[in-house]
Amino acid sequence: MKNKQLFIKIFILLSTYVNAQQYFGGHPLGQNWQIISSPAVRIIYPNGMNPEAERIARIINYIDQNNRRSVGDKKKQIDIVLQTQTTIPNGYVGLAPFRSEFYGTPPQSNLSLGSLNWLDVLSIHEYRHVLQNINAKNGIVNFFYYLGGESYWAVVNNLVLPNWYYEGDAVITETALSDAGRGRSPYFTLQQRALIAENIDYSYLKNRNGSYKDMLPNHYPLGYMMLTYLRNHYGNDVIADILKESTAFDGLIYPFSKAIKRHTKIKNTTKLYKKAWEEFKDKTQTQIENTELIPTTPLLKKLPKTITTYSYPIFLNDSTVIARKKSYNTTDELVKISKGKETKITSIGINNDDFLSYNDNLLAWTESTKNPRRGAQNYSDIILYDLKTNHKKRLTQSTRYFSPSISPDGSQIAIINISPSEEFNLCIINSKTGQIEKTFDNPKNNFLSRTAWTTDGKNIVTILKENGKLCLIKINIKNGEITELTPWTAHTIETPFVTQNKVYFNASYSGIDNIYSTDLLGSKQVKKETSVKVGAFQPSIEKNQLMFTEFSSKGFQISSQKIRQNNSFISYQEPNKMKQFKTVANQTEGGNILSNIDTTTTYNAKKYNGLFKGLKLHTWGIAPSPSVSSINLRAVNMLNDVALNFSSGINHNENNAIFYNGNIVVSRFYPEIKFSASKTNRQTIVENNVNPPYNILDFDETNLGLKIGIPLTWYKGNYITSFEPYIEGNQFILNNFKTVFNQKSFTAYNTGLTFSTYKRTALQNIGPRMGFAIDMSKKADFVNADNADQFNINTTLYLPGIYKNHNLRIRGAYQKEKLSNTYQFSDYYIYPRGYSAPLNDEFKSISFNYGMPLAYPDFGFAGLIYFKRIRANLFYDYGVGKLNNENIIKELKTQTYNSVGTEVLFDNVYFNVLPITVGIRYSHLLKESLLGNNSSGFQFILATNLSF
Known part of the structure; x- marks a missing residue:
């Protein structure tokens, strides 16, 4: 049985590796869904989002018909669910089942995405993953697909194709098929350029697998660098052949490396990494050498030993700075730095954006909350901290507010409000009540990000996005008049900070993120304020000092310099014109397609109410094991709230006994309902009144069950809390081999609850530094408890250890089940180790x-x-x-x-x-x-x- 369990654990882990973003039963009850269909894609979306759904369909259909040359010609229709209730920007393509989800709310930070429309990026990027997976079904991969379905397809794909191939190739595609994309953003290569600037070289294996102690780029820039090298030196379409041959296992051992060797003469992926790294290093060093640097002064003279990120530093006075901080061993917190000494002010709860603003002794940021029952519905609420009273409060509840900026007098807060129907509005809310006092018109529904007040409180500065370009604008709060402060550009623009007559911001105009400034009158003339090796962000001004965060191999550190007085206005090229961003793929993959997308094709939208509709069998795998051989069938519907599972096999350890297990889980409604049926061989020890006093009893067991539970999860500050009460009824039918039961069937109940609350952990933390969990259940025969009765309770307490990464865990448990009971429930108790x-x-x-x-x-x-x-x-x-x-x-x-x-x-x-x-x-x-x-x-x- 241990062999079987290990095999199943490994297989499930691999088959769900790319499906981690799915929320089973995550949609609000009563969500009104629509569906449109085309040969390439079916899109299920909330009512009212038809223009967005049609735009996604048009982009995907265009790519399907015109942009396959570097990936392959295989076709398969993909189901995409457009989620708009979540505030977490994301998207994925999953196997088992083969489907995709787009999380429609864009990120507030333009650094992570650039100037492109969020849904346009998702359409290009995620559909590239669709094409990658479809065209990976070759040879042995295809054989495993027919053997076991999409779970086996996922397993073999992940074993053969490195994760950097998937994401690097997708970023290349989003860059090549647009005028922007992450491949043209210097922020995307921030970590790599920091390592080069400090002459740090890590091995391919370390880059591939990550580290708990050192800062490394993730698989997105790693893959972009390596695949760009391949395309630049061996042609844009070489990767299509490598994909086809490696997934056909043309070379059983290291097929991906062997395919690279056949087409490039590069021995393996390690050698490819070294060549790509050396080339990228040379370009980066040349860029640094050709840049006239301006010296900066670090706020903290000694770099931290652990990777640490400071963000949004704010001058309180000449000698005191407040900033956000997080590190590999601490979660987000607010800190005060004075004369080189750092003091924690308060912790910052779970969030997906590090924005921070200050005015009139008030600090504001956002934290995440969620619908306890629905994983795909969450919120972004405003948190205020009063430095005078040291009081922290949640100003809003269950809102979708972003980038809160406090007015100079502290009475109002400017926020970006994004509705579930993807309406983007700049609003002003009351800082005492959280109520909206004014909403500004946005007739084109252009995306807005970041906010900052002018010092007189009469205007709000924000960033506007339209047609893949960004512009810094000023809005008069009385009449809504808009003044454009910068030229429209595909360069990233982020984090405005306003002084009496200027606005400072960070931008990528030079190919390195730096701080720039422009006047508030609308001249659109821009000056460069900093010039650093890697990147400068999040400006703050106090008298003649410019403070900002600067990136290094130890994370984001706080630096400063004197404000420049006579710097000249700059001119710049758009990212798609800059030499450093020109690649073979960008020139030959197809060019910007977004201006070529057909806008006339219409799709027939239909109402989609499917519960069992769209139920798709995605796995039919044979699970071999020395002890158990079985076949497993799994199906799920399009909205991922109904699942069907069945398994049957032979237990070789139990005289080749045949077993059957099946269940259907319905999670659309508020309670989650599970119907189950099983037939299996059992063996228990029971007490009798003869010598010896215990018998080993073998019998067959048929179990029909109905379980109703309410799984709940919510966030509060830094804690994640889960609670699920449940009740289950089971009808047991027993066929005894050796001993005669008093009854051959009985009905039992199982009622209980699980509860846990954990403080979230930092990367290096061994476990939660605070937390508690309890699991309690009572199982018994409805009629006669002497026939079957078991009570269990398990508790765990998590406490901090001596050091930050240490953890103390205390576990207590209790179980009562008489051996004299005719029927024994399965024993899952954790006994003292060594026994x-x-x-x-x-x-x-x-x-x-x-x-x-x-x-x-x-x-x-x-x-x-x-x-x-x-x-x-x-x-x-x-x-x-x-x-x-x-x-x-x-x-x-x-x-x-x-x-x-x-x-x-x-x-x-x-x-x-x-x-x-x-x-x-x-x-x-x-x-x-x-x-x-x-x-x-x-x-x-x-x-x-x-x-x-």
């Missing part, structure tokens, strides 16, 4: 665990295994078991079990894809067991990052 499950009618235990990191090796071998972290867990377990049988001796009626030991755990990545924690446990028994097997000593242990 096998002892005979008991009642068991209680407590466990102390202290976890700590030992080392961050960042070392790997041949793409097979990569060691990211080594950690230790010191434990002490204590348990007491009781037996109530009168026929056994007194000494056996109450037994104590206690052990101490150490676990050394290795957080590794296997095959550059699969994160699995393995380790060695040493258990020392402080008392030998008389009723179970003792297994003190060394033991191999395994755990994945998923809970099963």
